[in-house]
Amino acid sequence: MMNGDEYIRSLQAMKTIVYINGQKVSDYYSHPVMKPAVNTLKATYDLASDPELDSDIHALIVTESDLTGGRVNRFLKILQSREDLLARMKLQRAMMRYTGGCFGGRCVAGAVINSLWSVTYDMEKAGCSAPYHQRFRNYMKAVQEQDLAVSGNITDAKGDRSLPPHRQSDPDLYVRVVERRKDGIVVNGAKLQQSGAPVAHERLVVPTSALGPDEEPYAVAFAVPGDAEGVVHVNDSSCINAKFEAMDHEDIGNATFGMHQSAHILFDHVFVPWDRVFLCGEWKPCRDLVHRFSDFQRLASSSCRCGYIDLCIGAASAMADYNGVSSKSHIQEKLIDMSVDAETIYGLVAGASAHSTDTASGVPLPDTMIINAAKIYMNDAILRTAQKLADIGGGILVTRPSNRDLRIPKVGDLLRKYHKGRDGIDVEDRLKMARLCESLSGLASMTPILSVIAAGPPATQRLNFRLMTDLKRDRRAAERLAGIAP
Template sequence: MSRFLHIAESAEDLVLQSHMQRELGRRTGTCFQRCVGMDAANAMWSTTFDIDQKHGSSYHQRFQDFLKTMQKQNCVIGGAMTDVKGDRMLTPSQQEDPDLFVHIHRRLPNGGIVLRGAKAHQTGTLNSHWMIVMPGAALKEADKDYAVCCAIPIDAPGITYIYGRQSCDLRAMEVGNEIDQGNAKFGGQETMVCFEDVEVPPELVFMDGEVEFTGLLVERFTAYHRRSYVCKAGLGDVMLGAAATVSDYNGTSKASHIKDKLVEIAFLNETIAGTALAASYGGKPTPSGNFLPEILMANVCKQHVTRMPYEIARLTQDLAGGFLVTLPGDKEFSHPVAGALLEKYMKAKKGVTVENRRRILRLIENMTMGRNAVGYLSESMHGAGSPQAQRVLIARLMDLEAKKKLAKHLAGIVE
């Protein structure tokens, strides 16, 4: 069975997920686009169980049947949570256009549903087999039609995918220009997914109007997914390696201030990994039996991720030097006049080829400014919820009154 289709049955399972995610980040240098489906499956497992306990519905059995099929067929699942949202100050039902949040447009006589709306920033959906659609926020009774969870095949009638642009994306289309791509082996993509009267049969519907469980689902999904940003520690390992390599090539690796910057990169990167592992080791069972990461530490992990990759990128660019942004293109190096001049004047440390210097500079460019900066920087900021979303959870869970009691006790304050 694919580990991305496995339901976590212990804290150790969560820890193993974290190690896997970091390792895949190391091997790809980008977002490998599998975590959303894994986290959605685990969140849906426990939430459908809780809905059934209250309402006597059969969502949990439906979801089990669906997941067993995915496991047997080894399917890739994407997760679709983020709505396009429209006016952020209005609830879904208050929007001028009801389709600005995915919703049930109508219910079918057989118990199925018809969806309309759009999901934004969908990482990996286009190269999945199925997607799990979920609400993106806690909802109230007026927004009942927006409280929907279901599974949909990627090629279902009525779905349109609109592909997003990325910095330097056309380099991937240049024949024979592997070096300028920076990372010619791996990259990611995001799409807007538009639902225009998409029919979902009843056996693939896992929530239909149970608004009181939307907040719980979002909280559980984000606990898994914010912890899953341990993958950025894997990308950070690549960045540390790139920073060290470019320093070697420049002949500066023995300088004390260079060593100190490399230590700083490692320190920042291991902080991300440490908080993710803490969230995993602190996992507790839900009533359904699967394990949920410790919510506070999961949000602390993601809050670090909104900041530390940017500082790691800054330090790596510092160590790379100006050629990071003034390096001529690959064609210039094969030009009859410019090529010889570039080979002469772009030499660095003795024994280092100009081509290898170019390659490491392009990798750093790719991860800090190019296509894979989407996965390492912008996604670190906004993926799994923008920074304030984590701060809301941290504020709720930091138990300030208990901390005040500790301080007052030691200070001898009696109130």
């Protein structure tokens, strides 16, 4: 298995084409916008190779491969039991708590690998003449032996969302086969919004939706290296990127890991040799494929957000302490609510894993209803968490002076003086934690935090109700109705 430095060298050895904000960047792995994604993937290699970094994560991330008989990073493991699903859930949460960043360049692959493994197995057992499962088995064995990071590529461009692939005015809006050759196929199209794709070695591509009989060219699954001819990556242009380019490291808040990076992958007539083609024209199995990878990915992302809420609880509780309000009841209640959300999601994911059903290949499928309930619950819980974090942290999350301001002679000292929290807390620590809270809340566009905090935090509005609700009147009415008072 590779360590983190070997992973970086392996990226350097590739000729992956990456554009960032209009520029082609050859050493993209060192670019400030890409660095958090590189660091997060590097952490998956470091934690696997060095038990001393975090022995709990090490024990989760290193496992045995049924394919090679050797050790393998759990992100590449073919799931074979409920315990595997549960271990994956625990790993996602622990990795997120460790980094606060996205390791999508490895994690999404788990969904694609396990769905493709089980579906090609079913096809083989049903008598499919093409040796898709054997090819995928060979491919996965090589990937595991080389410990490669695989990016799972599902989402097509999709054009008019109300139309299926074959009725789009531009046929390339879903990735498709444009030529079948003796030695392989040629594909065209794009996969958009791919988490961590440029920092992974391999692109593993599957259709994004169930398909019909007119859609054989779209029923294609294949793998190519990230630097295959005709593959181009264009990084997303989220406005958060600008922060990583313009601001001092200390001013970013989780500068090491804390930015989700995604890229659009353009496939411009890319040749794929047959040994890397795992589905070509068989539209019927795509329904199972889509169903399975969706549920696997919902398990991964829901588990991951539990770790994110853990971090938000930690940051909010530190901020409350620095501000001298950690024992206030409304702060305690909010921290408890955040914790309830994390454990509710975790419980649902554990329940979906415990109620899994085995496919013929032995890959267990999480319970569909429960895992989708986990994802739906998580969608709202993460927004509630951000709001509570902003509420507990205060306006300083978005208004704190920059580190450069703190270096202005005299003014810097005054800023420190006026940003002090409770006695005994270093003002620099309070400022650092405010930045982490800002980053974790994801609300740095000002308006959401401004709306929660400005004109007074929610507890001050609630105070009015404690003081002004006419409890005497309401109680009199209730007691009269109950026949207790006249």
